[in-house]
Amino acid sequence: MQHADIVHRCFRCGYCKFPLEYQDFNCPPYRQYGFDTYAAGGRMWLMNAWLNKEIKTSERLAHILYTCVACGNCKEQCVYKFKDFLLDIFIEAKSEMVLEGMVPPPVRDLFKAVSLSGNPYKAPQEERGRWAEGTGIQEYAGQEYLFYVGCAGSFDEIGQKMARSVGALLVEAGLSLGIMGPDETCDGNDVKAMGETWLFKELAKNNISKFNERRIKRVITLDPHAFNAFRHDYAQLGSLIETWHYSEILAGLVKEKALPVTGLKAKVTYHDPCYLGRYNQIYNAPRQVLRSIPGLELVEMERNGVNSFCCGGGGGNFFTDLLGVGEDSAARVRVREARETGADILAVACPLCARMLTDALKAEELDSDMEVVDIAEIVRRAR
Numbered sequence: 001m002q003h004a005d006i007v008h009r010c011f012r013c014g015y016c017k018f019p020l021e022y023q024d025f026n027c028p029p030y031r032q033y034g035f036d037t038y039a040a041g042g043r044m045w046l047m048n049a050w051l052n053k054e055i056k057t058s059e060r061l062a063h064i065l066y067t068c069v070a071c072g073n074c075k076e077q078c079v080y081k082f083k084d085f086l087l088d089i090f091i092e093a094k095s096e097m098v099l100e101g102m103v104p105p106p107v108r109d110l111f112k113a114v115s116l117s118g119n120p121y122k123a124p125q126e127e128r129g130r131w132a133e134g135t136g137i138q139e140y141a142g143q144e145y146l147f148y149v150g151c152a153g154s155f156d157e158i159g160q161k162m163a164r165s166v167g168a169l170l171v172e173a174g175l176s177l178g179i180m181g182p183d184e185t186c187d188g189n190d191v192k193a194m195g196e197t198w199l200f201k202e203l204a205k206n207n208i209s210k211f212n213e214r215r216i217k218r219v220i221t222l223d224p225h226a227f228n229a230f231r232h233d234y235a236q237l238g239s240l241i242e243t244w245h246y247s248e249i250l251a252g253l254v255k256e257k258a259l260p261v262t263g264l265k266a267k268v269t270y271h272d273p274c275y276l277g278r279y280n281q282i283y284n285a286p287r288q289v290l291r292s293i294p295g296l297e298l299v300e301m302e303r304n305g306v307n308s309f310c311c312g313g314g315g316g317n318f319f320t321d322l323l324g325v326g327e328d329s330a331a332r333v334r335v336r337e338a339r340e341t342g343a344d345i346l347a348v349a350c351p352l353c354a355r356m357l358t359d360a361l362k363a364e365e366l367d368s369d370m371e372v373v374d375i376a377e378i379v380r381r382a383r
């Protein structure tokens with residue numbers, strides 16, 4: 001492990017479990033299980049014991065490591081300098097599990113699916129661009145932007161709907177954009193978060209060469225996970241593309257008055273996706289879009305912005321579901337918090353959050369009081 005020499009620095013003080021104002025536990029696996037083992041401090045102590053050979057590599061240890069949803073709250077709240085490396089340390093520990101062949105079965109299945117099919121859904125790649133049928137959006141052939149929708153946008157029903165809303169709105173605003181269709185491949189962000197760095201690099205190199213072959217310079221992503229990978233990891237691997245998340249583009253269009261809206265009477269609360277917020281400090285753009293709509297009342301959940309509570313879908317858990325869907329699962333806690341604001345719309349800007357929170361609303365039987373809607377669809381309703 002690259003950062004093995006700093007793992008012992010954790011004091012297990014526990015600040016990393018909370019948001020800034022200590023409203024609730026902000027580490028999803030700790031919130032669910034209530035044992036320090038599942039919070040960053042407990043993980044650090046476990047890893048220290050493991051590095052010192054006081055405990056052995058085991059399925060149990062691997063399971064604990066893989067319940068981290070990589071939300072980044074601990075990195076934000078830990079009071080010590082080594083906090084900058086917390087998420088890297090968790091990835092490095094998972095990489096060791098990969099090398100030792102000790103990953104939990106759902107994680108192994110996910111790696112296999114991405115490796116063999118190019119996506120976690122085991123869906124035929126030829127179906128990648130199906131979501132765009134009827135939208136008028138064509139395959140990329142020199143347009144100004146590539147619209148990269150990712151695996152959830154391509155294959156998840158809610159993600160596809162979101163891809164259509166965003167794509168349609170961008171076209172309505174006059175943007176020139178194309179898609180890669182069947183040639184689009186998994187961005188690998190979550191594969192990396194789960195420690196499969198070799199597979200991640202293969203996916204990244206493959207995607208970068210496809211971007212280069214087509215002379216793609218500007219990319220708009222649907223998914224904050226892809227946005228994060230392109231902006232940071234791909235750049236480190238030599239990619240020269242400029243990347244935006246669609247919420248940033250929408251905020252710019254709204255500011256330039258390129259997306260006129262008439263108004264929408266609704267009370268809306270916004271859920272910050274971790275890979276947009278904590279990983280990339282994009283908190284304002286989605287809110288600017290919502291605030292531009294006359295009649296829309298934006299109310300904040302108690303935990304928002306940097307203190308937001310993850311939907312539980314980060315770090316690959318969206319696909320592996322190691323945290324399950326019980327009453328204390330992150331998504332169900334989050335929709336109860338959203339409903340407490342009195343909002344009738346829970347706004348999202350990530351297809352994974354959209355799916356996690358929609359399912360949680362149903363499980364909580366709150367789906368007749370509130371709906372999960374992405375910010376592009378909200379703008380479309382206001383036109």
Ligand code: SF4
Nearest residue numbers: 012013014016041078
């Ligand atoms: S990771 Fe940081 S905040 Fe968390 S227990 Fe360790 S020292 Fe404390």
Ligand code: SF4
Nearest residue numbers: 027068069071072074
């Ligand atoms: S990244 Fe999130 S889930 Fe993982 S230990 Fe830190 S706070 Fe908990």
